[in-house]
Amino acid sequence: MTTYTAPVKDTQFILQEMLNVQAMDIPGYDELDADFTKAVLEEAGKVAAEVLHPLNKVGDAQGCSLENGVVRTPEGFKAAYETMCEGGWTALDADPAYGGQGMPVVMNLATGEYFSSANMAFQMYSGLTHGAMSAIHAHGSDAQKETYLPNMAAGTWTGTMNLTEPQCGTDLGLIRTKAEPQEDGTYRITGQKIWISAGEHDMSDNIIHLVLARIPGGPEGIKGISLFIVPKFLVNEDGSLGERNSLSCGGLEEKMGIHGNATCVMNYDGATGFLIGEMHKGMRAMFTMMNEARLLVGMQGFAQASVAYQNALGFAQDRLQGRDVTGTKNPNGPADPIIVHPDVRRNLLDQKSFVEGARAFALWGATVIDRAHRNGDAEADGLISLLTPVLKGFLTDKGFDTTVLAQQTLGGSGFTQEWGLEQFVRDARIAMIYEGTNGVQSLDLVARKLPMNGGKPIMGFFELVKAHLKANEENAALKADFLEPLKAASKDLQAAGMFFMAEGMKNPNAALSGSYDFMHLFGHVCLGLMWSKMAIAAQAAIDAGASDREFYEAKLATGRYYMKRQLPATALHLARIQSGAEPVMTLEAANF
Template sequence: MPIYKAPLRDMRFVLYELMDGDGLAALPGLETFDRTLTDAILDEAARLCETVLFPLNRSGDEEGCRFENGTVATPAGFAEAYRLFRDGGWTSLACDPAYGGQGAPATVATLFQEMMCSANLSFGTYPGLSHGAYVALHGYASDDIKALYLPKLVDGTWSGTMCLTEPHCGTDLGLIRTSAEPREDGSYALFGTKIFISAGEHDLTENIVHLVLARLPGAPKGTAGISLFVVPKVLPAEDGRPGLRNAVACGSLEHKMGIRASATCLMNFDGATGWLVGEPHKGMRAMFAMMNAERLAVGVQGLGLGEVSYQNAVAYARDRLQGRSLAGTKAPDRPADPILVHPDVRRMLLTARAHVEGCRALALWAARVLDDALHHPDPAERQAADDFVQLVTPVVKALLTDLGFETTNLGVQVFGGHGYIREHGQEQHVRDARIAQIYEGTNGIQALDLVGRKMPAHAGRYLRRFFHPVAGYIEAKSADPELAAFVGPLAKAFGRLQQATATIARRGLSRPEEAGAAASEYLHLFGLTALAYLWARMAEVSLPHLGAADPDGFYRAKVATARFYMERILPRTGALAAQIMAGGRTMMDFEDAAF
C-alpha cells in the first residue's frame, strides 16, 4: 500500500535554518508571513495533500481521463477534490491581493507545490497551469483583461492553459502557423491546431482560459512575429459570467506513459474569439514569463516524485526480509534480515535521500531569492536577485527532473520485482517523472539556455551571482577543520566548474557547436556543484546541534547524508569535467549517413 507523509521537518529546516525564512516578513508586502502563519499554512497543506489528493493518485492513474462527445471527464473524485482545493483558497495562495490573492511568498508556494507533486502530480497540473496563465496575464495584459480574468483565475472558478506547441513544431516556436485575424470590434479570430495542451479540456471549472500564441497578418517571420492572445472556452457576458461557447474545442486526448489523470489535449481553434495580450508581435516575452514560472515548478515536480518514491522505498526496505547481512545476522529472531542491511540497498536509499534533500535546498534557494526579486525595497538588490533566478531556472528545471527520474528508478530497484508491478505504486512514480524531463523545454534545451544565453549574459553578470558567493564561502570556511570534509570536496568541484566555464567560453568563439556539445554535462556539473555548496552549508548548520541538542537524530542524519553526498555523488563532477574537456568533435564529425 503506497504511503506519503509531507516532510515538514526537513522543509522547515531548509526554510528557517538555511534560507532565513524568518526574514521574509521583513520584505514589503510579506509582513504577515511570519513563522506562525507560515507553519499553519504548511500544516494545512500537508493535511490536504496526504488525506485528499494522495488517495486519488493511483485510482486516477488507473482510470485516466475520458473523452466523449468533445468533453473530457477527469477521474472519479477529482472534481470533489478540486472543489475542496478551491474552497480552501489554495488557488489564490501566491496571487496578488489586488485580485483576491493571499500574496504568499514564493518559498511557501514552492513547498506546497512539492507536497502536491508528491501526493498527486496529475491533479497538480490543473492549478499549476492556471497559475502560469495568471502570471502571464498579471505581467502583460491590459487593465481591462486583468479585471475580467484574474479574479476568476485567482479564486479557481476558471482555470488556464498555455497553448504553444503545434503538430509540426515544438521547441522552434518560430514555425507556428496558428493565425489571428483582426475584427472590427477589437477582438481577433484565431485559426489553428495546438497539441500537448495540459488541462486543455476538463470538468473541474466553469471556464478555461487559453493563452494562445498566433501570428497576425503580415507578421515578421520567426519568433519576432508571434503575438499572444487570451481565448476563453466560454465567452464572458457583460457581467463577467460565462456566456456563449467559443469556437475552440478539444479534438482528442493523448494516451500517455504517465500523468494519465491530467488531460493532455489536441485543441482546435476554428475562428475562436480572442483578445491581444500585450503588444503585437511581442507574445514571446509574455509567454516566457509564464514558461519560466512553469520551469521552476516542473523542477519541483521531479523533487516531489523523488520524495514520495524515497519514502516508500525506505518503508519497504525496513519490512522486506531477504538474505542475511554480510557482517553477520542482524535479526536472529526472524527467518532473514531486512534488505535495509545490504550495502547496495543502502547505497540506493542514501543516493535518493541525498538527491531529494539537496534538490529541496536548491529549489528553496531559488524561491527565496525570487522573493527578494519581487519584494526587496532596494532596486539594486531586486536586480541582483532576478539575475540569480534567471541563471538557475534552467538548472532547477533540468537537474531536479533528471535526479528525480533517477531517484524514482532507484525506488523501483529497491522493491525489485514488486516495484515493477502496480500494487506498490513505485512504477507510477517513474512513469509520471519521465515527462518532467521533456515538457516546458526539454532538458537539453535547458542546457543550451544555460551555456548559450545565461552564461554570456551581460558579460557574465548572471554567473557572478552564483560564483561569487560560492567562492566567498570556500575562502571563509577552508581553514575550519570541522568543515574540511565538506568544503574540500566543494572546492575541487568548484574549480572544475570554473575551468569548464572558461573552456566552453573560449572554444565557443571559434566553434559554436563546442558549447552545445558540452551543454548537458556543464549543466550537471553546475548543478552538482550547487548541491555541494548547499550540502556544505547544511552540514555547517547541523554540526552545532549534534549530541543532546539532537534527540531525534535529525541533525546527525543530515551531517551523515552530507558526507555521503561529498564522497559518493559529487565525484561525478570529475567525469563530467573530463567529458567537457574532451570536446565535441567525436560527435559532430561523425558522418550523418553512418547513424
C-alpha cells in the same frame, strides 16, 4: 498501494534553520516565523496525504475520457479540486488585489511540492492556472486583470498555455495558428494546438487559454508571434459567462504517465481572442509563464523522487531477505531486513541525498525569485534566470533517475502495478520533456545564460560560492567533508566555463557538445552548496544542544555521503566537456 507523508520537518529545517527566512531582508518574510510556516505546511501535508494521494492511483487507472466534446476527469478529482479551492491553495502567492493570499513564492513552492508528490497529474491543473495568472498579471491590461484574475485565483476558472503545433515544438517560429484582426479590436483565432495539458476538463466553469498565434502581415519567424487570451466561454460585461467560444478538444493523448491530467488536441475555429501585451511580442509575455513553469517542473522532478523514496524506504525496512554479512540483525525472524545490505543502503542514500539536496536548492531558488520580485533586485533576477535551466533540467533528470532507484529497491515488486512504484517512474518521465526538453535547457544555459549581461550572473554565482567558503573557512568540523569538496567542484565549474570561452567562439560545437554535461556539473555544484549550508545549520543545532540530535546527525551523514559519492561527478563532466566537439561530431549522419 503507496503512501505519502509530507516532509514537514525537513522543509521547516530548510526554511527556518538553513535559510533563516524570517531574517531575510525581503518584504513579507518577517511574517514567516516558525509557527506560521509549520501551520501552513502541516495543513498542506494533510490535504496532500488525505485528499490527493488516495486519488493518485485512481487517476492513473481511470485516466480522462472524451465524451461528446466534454472531457471527464477521474473519479474524485472534481471534489478534491473544490477542497483545494476552498482552502485557498490555488492562489497562495497570488496578488491579494485579485483574491490571492499574497504569500511569498517560497511558500507556494514548499506546499506545491507536497501536492505534486501526492498527485502530480492532479496538481498540474492548478499549476497551469497559476502560470496563466502570472502572465496575465505581468502583461495584461487592467481590464483583462479585472476580468480574469479574480475567478482564476478562486479556482472557478482555470488556465492553460497553448504553444505546440503538429509541425513545431521547440522552434516556435514555425507556428501557423492565425489571429485575424476584427473591427471591434478582437481577433479570430484559427489553428490547432497539441499536447495542451488541462486543455479541456469538467472541474471549472471556464478555461482561459493563452494562445500563441501569428497576426497576418507581421514579421516572419519568432518576431511575428503574438499572445492571446482565448476563453472557453466568452465573458459578458457584467462578468457573467456568455456564449461558448469557437474552440474544442479534438482528442486526448494516450500517454506513458500523468493519466489523470487531460492532455488535449485543441482546435480553434475562428475563436474570439484578445491580444495580451504588445502585438508581435507574444514570446516575451509567454516566457513569463514558461519560466515559471520550468521552475515548477523542476519541483515536480524531485517531488516524484521524494514520494518514491518514502515508499522504497518503507519497503527496505520491512522486506526480509538474506542476513547481514557482519552478523544477524533480526535473530527472531527468518532473515534480516534488506536495509542492512550495503548496496541497498547505497541505493537509498543516493535517493535521500538527492531529494533533500534538491528540496533545499528549489526553496533557496524560490527566495531568489522573491528577492528579485519583491525587492526589485536586478542581480537576483539575473541569478534566477541563469539557474532556471539548471533547476528544470538537473532536478528532473536526477528526479527520474531517483524514481528508478526507488523502483529498483523493491526488486520484482517494483515492476508490478500493485506496489505503485512504477507509476512514479512513468509520471516523472514527462518532466524531462515538457516546458522545453532538458537538451534544450542545456543549450539555453550555455548559449544564452552564460554570456548574459556580459557574464555577470555566472560571475555572481562564483562570488556567492566564494563568499560562502570564506565566511566558513574557520569551521574545522566541516572543512574537510563539506567546504573543500565544494571548493574543488566549483573550480571544475569555472574550468568548464573557461573552456567554453576559449573554444566556443572559434568552434560553437565545442561548447554545445558539452552543454548537457555542463548543466549537470552546475547542478551538482548547486546541491553541494546546499549541502554545505545544511551541514552548517545542522552542526550549529547540535552545538546548541538541540533535543532532536538524531535528526541533525542524520542530516550531516547524508550530506557527507553526497559530498563523497555524488559531488565528485563534476570531474567526470569536466573531462567530457574538455574533450570538445570531436567525439560527438566526427561520425557522419549517414553512418549512425
